[in-house]
Amino acid sequence: MIRRRASLVLRYLILSDLHSNLHALVAALTAAGGLYDQIVCCGDLVGYGAHPNETVQWATKHLRRIVRGNHDKVAVGIDLPEGYNEVAKASLGWTGRILTAENRRYLEGLPRGPVAHDGFWLMHGSPIDEDLYLVSEGDARGMNRYLPGEINFFGHTHRQGGFAYFGDSLRMLAQTGQGALTHTLQLEPGMQYLINPGSTGQPRDGDARAAFCILDREANQVSFYRTEYDIEGAARSIVDAGLPELLAKRLFLGK
Numbered sequence: 001m002i003r004r005r006a007s008l009v010l011r012y013l014i015l016s017d018l019h020s021n022l023h024a025l026v027a028a029l030t031a032a033g034g035l036y037d038q039i040v041c042c043g044d045l046v047g048y049g050a051h052p053n054e055t056v057q058w059a060t061k062h063l064r065r066i067v068r069g070n071h072d073k074v075a076v077g078i079d080l081p082e083g084y085n086e087v088a089k090a091s092l093g094w095t096g097r098i099l100t101a102e103n104r105r106y107l108e109g110l111p112r113g114p115v116a117h118d119g120f121w122l123m124h125g126s127p128i129d130e131d132l133y134l135v136s137e138g139d140a141r142g143m144n145r146y147l148p149g150e151i152n153f154f155g156h157t158h159r160q161g162g163f164a165y166f167g168d169s170l171r172m173l174a175q176t177g178q179g180a181l182t183h184t185l186q187l188e189p190g191m192q193y194l195i196n197p198g199s200t201g202q203p204r205d206g207d208a209r210a211a212f213c214i215l216d217r218e219a220n221q222v223s224f225y226r227t228e229y230d231i232e233g234a235a236r237s238i239v240d241a242g243l244p245e246l247l248a249k250r251l252f253l254g255k
Helices: 022-031 052-062 070-075 086-098 101-108 231-240 245-253
Strands: 011-015 038-041 063-066 115-117 120-122 151-153 161-166 169-173 182-186 192-196 210-216 221-227
Touching: 022 052, 022 210, 022 221, 022 231, 052 063, 052 086, 052 101, 063 115, 070 086, 086 245, 151 210, 231 245
Parallel strands: 011 038, 038 063, 120 151, 151 192
Antiparallel strands: 011 210, 115 120, 161 169, 161 192, 182 221, 210 221
């Protein structure tokens, strides 16, 4: 990755919901190679997958900015797994047991969103509640009143896309279509955006490919990407770790 002074940074790789899926992370970084200057993340480094320590270690070295996700909190005991299903609880319990002390401290120190970075904002859930899911237009309606800026990125839903606001009007942003590798959103003046790059490590929008997006400040656009990765390898590592088999099976479905 090219290192530049902050004043010259124009392109940002936006990741979210890596969920300890090292196979997907490596594929996303390879696909994005040469297209970005900095990497930021909307949270949930851990949970579900079999490589929490490797994922956190990578984050400490390469992420310029990150906010905490709900799985990050539960894995280190900041929050309780109340309301989580048994599969999620099992993965978080296992994650908490194998995290190194150094990686645990890193997760404990992650900030709550929204957090500003170079003129845009990062959050995990909604701008008013980091654990609130924004899936439908009904969920997102009125949230623009609480957005801290014009360009905002969020995660948590594992669904690529998001929402665009112009005054009181609202429209949903599309995800990259099945079979396509990318599509681009031109950012328009006078609008507010709440953009989800999709989940890199565990998509749930019906597309099993790893998701991410790139913000280009010079072109004033966001490009959404999907890339194939070694799902079989990721699934095998989950089973080999003794985690619930359902966590491996759902990777193939993108649900």
